Amino acid sequence: MFDLGFMEMLVIGVVALIVVGPKDLPGLFRSVGRFMGKAKGMAREFSSAMNAAADEAGVGEINKTIKAAANPQKFGVDKIREATKMEKPASDAEAAKPATATDKLRAEMTEERKATAEKINKAMAEKAEQRMAAEKAQAEAAEAAAKDAT
Numbered sequence: 001m002f003d004l005g006f007m008e009m010l011v012i013g014v015v016a017l018i019v020v021g022p023k024d025l026p027g028l029f030r031s032v033g034r035f036m037g038k039a040k041g042m043a044r045e046f047s048s049a050m051n052a053a054a055d056e057a058g059v060g061e062i063n064k065t066i067k068a069a070a071n072p073q074k075f076g077v078d079k080i081r082e083a084t085k086m087e088k089p090a091s092d093a094e095a096a097k098p099a100t101a102t103d104k105l106r107a108e109m110t111e112e113r114k115a116t117a118e119k120i121n122k123a124m125a126e127k128a129e130q131r132m133a134a135e136k137a138q139a140e141a142a143e144a145a146a147k148d149a150t
Contacts (some may be wrong), residue, residue, distance in 0.1 A: 049094040065121075 002014075020028050054060065 056113075058113055061117050062120060062124075066087060 016028065017025060
């Protein structure tokens with residue numbers, strides 16, 4: 001955490017021994033240890049609360065969708081199969097597995113989470129369309145300005 005080496009720890013210990021004194025040093029270390037334990041516990045609690053909130057909001061599903069989109073080969077094949085409603089080939093290894101992880105998660109999601117995920121996906125799609133339209137308009141304006149300049 002603080003990236004302290006042996007020599008730094010030794011200097012801190014000697015300074016603490018001189019400043020605090022040998023009688024109160026064990027109590028000081030005990031207090032520092034309790035404080036560090038409480039701080040770590042609070043950090044763990046905060047981290048788990050944030051993870052729970054992210055799971056509840058459907059961030060994991062969006063993250064998986066983004067990761068799938070980042071792999072164009074897999075994303076394209078899955079979307080083609082989904083569009084043509086083709087089943088995945090059942091090999092021995094795949095027959096033992098359930099459907100894709102995304103399908104399994106969708107089955108476990110509640111209706112509320114599905115609705116929330118759908119709203120988020122729609123909002124993302126709308127923003128992407130707006131951004132693309134704005135970029136297209138900006139490019140057209142730049143072309144028109146370039147024509148007017150010549």
